[in-house]
Amino acid sequence: MNIDGKQVAADLRQSLAQEVAELKQQTGITPGLTVVLVGEDPASQVYVRNKVKQTQEVGMISNEFRMAADTSEEALLAKLDELNNDPAVHGILVQLPLPKHINESRIIESIVPEKDVDGFHAMNSGRLMNGEEGALVPCTPQGCVILAKKHLGDDLSGKHAVVIGRSNIVGKPVAMLLLQESCTVTIAHSRTKDLPALCREADILVAAVGRPEMVKGDWIKPGATVIDVGINRIATEDSKSRLVGDVDFAEAEKVAAAITPVPGGVGPMTIACLLKNTIEAARRFGVRPQ
Ligand SMILES: Nc1nc(=O)c2c([nH]1)NC[C@@H]1CN(c3ccc(C(=O)N[C@@H](CCC(=O)O)C(=O)O)cc3)C=[N+]21
Numbered sequence: 001m002n003i004d005g006k007q008v009a010a011d012l013r014q015s016l017a018q019e020v021a022e023l024k025q026q027t028g029i030t031p032g033l034t035v036v037l038v039g040e041d042p043a044s045q046v047y048v049r050n051k052v053k054q055t056q057e058v059g060m061i062s063n064e065f066r067m068a069a070d071t072s073e074e075a076l077l078a079k080l081d082e083l084n085n086d087p088a089v090h091g092i093l094v095q096l097p098l099p100k101h102i103n104e105s106r107i108i109e110s111i112v113p114e115k116d117v118d119g120f121h122a123m124n125s126g127r128l129m130n131g132e133e134g135a136l137v138p139c140t141p142q143g144c145v146i147l148a149k150k151h152l153g154d155d156l157s158g159k160h161a162v163v164i165g166r167s168n169i170v171g172k173p174v175a176m177l178l179l180q181e182s183c184t185v186t187i188a189h190s191r192t193k194d195l196p197a198l199c200r201e202a203d204i205l206v207a208a209v210g211r212p213e214m215v216k217g218d219w220i221k222p223g224a225t226v227i228d229v230g231i232n233r234i235a236t237e238d239s240k241s242r243l244v245g246d247v248d249f250a251e252a253e254k255v256a257a258a259i260t261p262v263p264g265g266v267g268p269m270t271i272a273c274l275l276k277n278t279i280e281a282a283r284r285f286g287v288r289p290q
């Protein structure tokens with residue numbers, strides 16, 4: 001069975017539009033999301049365009065700043081300082097990866113945690129790790145858990161979740177969320193021994209490695225729930241390209257009980273959860289207009 005992330009994301013955005021309308025009516029605050037894009041990567045530009053469109057569709061304010069690829073770290077920090085202090089901006093997203101001459105973690109830590117809608121700031125990741133209230137939680141991991149629950153129901157307790165990938169953006173935070181759901185969590189990575197055998201133990205398999213179709217059908221336990229985070233563009237014979245996940249979908253769908261497709265799985269959920277975080281930030285920290 002396919003888990004239809006596109007549909008789940010559309011449903012979520014519809015309820016977010018309702019929340020935005022209520023927040024506006026009750027407080028006069030319109031949630032505002034600002035995306036900062038450094039450089040000209042065409043894939044990033046498509047992604048930013050989708051984000052802008054969907055932000056506006058739910059009734060939020062969308063702003064976009066494009067800076068040249070050779071922008072200095074100081075110039076980017078100055079821009080973020082301005083956005084940190086702008087009361088109309090509730091969420092700030094700096095599109096990653098950044099050009100090599102810019103120190104990514106320095107940039108992430110310079111966003112005030114209250115506006116860090118990616119949830120990458122140490123204050124937010126620390127709160128997530130400590131199980132404290134009030135963390136802004138990374139978007140893709142939130143999307144993964146929502147999609148897993150779509151198939152399995154709200155109670156994930158006792159399930160063995162295997163997460164392949166240990167990035168700060170997906171692997172580590174999704175593992176923390178699944179632990180919070182009382183799963184038994186294993187984090188696997190490039191040095192893991194006998195990865196196929198480990199994956200075969202998983203009730204919930206989250207693939208977040210960025211290697212096209214790496215996870216094969218015989219890595220999957222019959223009846224498992226497979227969440228494919230990978231978005232890999234590969235060349236096709238007709239010299240075009242197509243998107244594939246980290247999971248060999250054709251093989252895996254025969255074995256799994258449920259699997260997220262690529263495209264139309266986790267990707268749309270990431271954007272919907274970004275909007276959700278921005279509304280949350282506006283609700284908690286937004287200042288009523290005078
Ligand atoms: N600070 C930061 N935060 C991010 O969340 C972030 C980032 N930087 N850098 C780039 C990656 C990538 N990413 C995607 C999100 C949604 C889709 C998405 O919606 N994909 C659609 C279709 C894509 C297509 O057709 O090209 C899908 O999977 O169905 C893709 C990619 C967020 N990222």
Ligand SMILES: [Mg+2]
Pocket residue numbers: 165166167189190209
């Ligand atoms: Mg890795």
